[in-house]
Amino acid sequence: MPIDIPIVGARSAVWITGQLHLFFAAFILGAPIFVVICEWWGHRSRDERYERLAHETMKVVLLAYGFTAISGAAFGFALMGPYSDVMVHLFEKFGPLFGLYPLFFLIETVLAYLYCYTWGPLARRKGLHILIGVALNVVGTVVMLLMNAVGAYMLTPPASPESAGIWELVNNATWSGLNLHRFVANVTLGGFMVALFAAFMFLTAKTHDDRAFYDWMGFTGNFIGVATLMALPLAGYVYSKEIFLYDATIATFMMADKLSWFFVVQGLLVSLLFLGANYYMWVSIRRVTGAEPYRAYQRPTFTVILAASVVWMVPQNFLPDLVTTAPAGVAAQDIVIPERAAFLGLMMAKALAVTAIILLTFLTYMCYRRAIARGTMRWGEIAPQAQYALVFVPAVAVYTMGFMGAIRELARQDWHVYNVLRDTTPYWYTTPLGHTGVMAGIATLVFFTVMAFIFWIGFKLGQAA
């Protein structure tokens, strides 16, 4: 290693800055998709709330652009010295891409400012304004695809990278899977972050009109988040399948060896996301006059979701990897799942459990729709705990992104580029679950702190002005 970063170490510095950059990038890529859909829907339905929601959210997105660039620069600096060999390798392979990336990022930024600041001037030419928003999202997605190519290449490079052309390097075995997974996850994050802002605004609102608006905004954000969240496990399966087909030993390392317990924790994280989103819906349905009959389904729904979550999380054993044996004094059968219950540890059982959770979430939403159709929604009269659920869900969502991102990176084992460029630094090893959890936790808390600042500037001060 040519140079290390003092105190925190090069790996931790790259980890935190890279993760923060990805969090901000996910937000500025996901939220505008949400914003344009809201603007279009508001224009079509003549519902001014969508217009307000879209405009207020876009102001916050614009503020987040600066932090995306700052964290990106910090990430680049952290990579330059300690990991110069990796950077040289990637620049050699993806030279044209690293030229296109800043160009598209510049176009994206220009479009973002144009979109936000022409909101008033183009109020009478809504079609043109929405078109700018669509262009912003198209360019933003291209930026994501470019960098996903580099990330995917590091895990699944083509068989002969020396002779591979640029398209072969870009269109590697997991590029499409990663694109799909990240695109859906970004929209999910955008929805949940909007719901988080709405929760804060609702809890501090002074007038009933404001409470009604932010109650509705939280509902809409959560709806978008949950609707896309339901597609995420499927996108995850597609991505995992691509990894498995590329090299089964990576899949073994992930599902059976050192990362196996990471996936037990992943089961907990995704279960918590669904539980939080369902909790919000079942608490908020109480503000619909005439929805009382539907509350009879609340307990059975949660019973099934909780049972399915347990099935998803049941481990095959309590051993951290394939080479660790049972501690002294503990019999192997005490920490290995009994024979008759072994099916609970298999993928088939996990897949059924996930399907049950998704299905129940969908049915909850259908109950909600029916209740609204038959009764009267009293916007603004939602119980405060529902708003705290909208705080809980993004916290879990952001942590999950950081944690799952770490799994993807750790899957390369002791390689910078799998089977091509070996990691010979002192940080070549796979970090244990606890270390990984702490790092994901730090990144999540820093992101939240910065977002709280952005949000305060964008919503509170913006409103006062």
Place this chain on the structure above:
Amino acid sequence: MVTQRERTSGAHVHTAAGGRAVTPTLKRVPWGVIALLAVVWALPPLLPEGFGLRFGRAFQLFFTAALVFSVAVFWLLDQEHIPQPKSTAGVLGSIALVYVATVGFLVAVAVAAPQFALPRPEDEVATADAAKRGEALFWKPEAACFQCHTIAGRGGTRGPELSHAATVAGSRVPGLAAEQYLREKMKGGAAYPFKVPGYVPMMPAFGQSLAPDQIDDLVAYLLTLK
């Protein structure tokens, strides 16, 4: 407007519209939870050893934690209207508290889960003994043979067990000695013509990723496993 809903158990929950806090009565005995706890803790020791359903202590604790968590979820669902801070600072503080507590819980779970040990410098084997070098390589991520093969109860099960590799390898392909078979199979992986029955052919061709002397070391090690 106040609505009232009667549960099948006889307890009453009052729903107040417009933000009035109402506390649910807690008269019910959670028989379901008690029964499940009894199943988790009392049932396994009563089952015969060979029945195959004796959950160990770690699993009992796991299911108990899941039950406690589930009770907490249902308790939260029963709350009609929790109070909220009045001031902006109070709201911001409460949101930060929920956020930090959530992330703290998730980190605590990750820390409490089983942890594998970090590699130690002394694990690097500098020996003239080829079999010892091969043994070290077998368990290192560089070759990662252990991910799919078991030796003496350790390792994965996707590939054939190798505890008696030296004995079994000689009988795989007629006319091919154990050493030759192991070397060729290791080099060719799934592409090698002979597939072990009952296993999906997925072995990587290590001839492309390991040096010839590393394959020699691995073969030397496997030949000691009689």
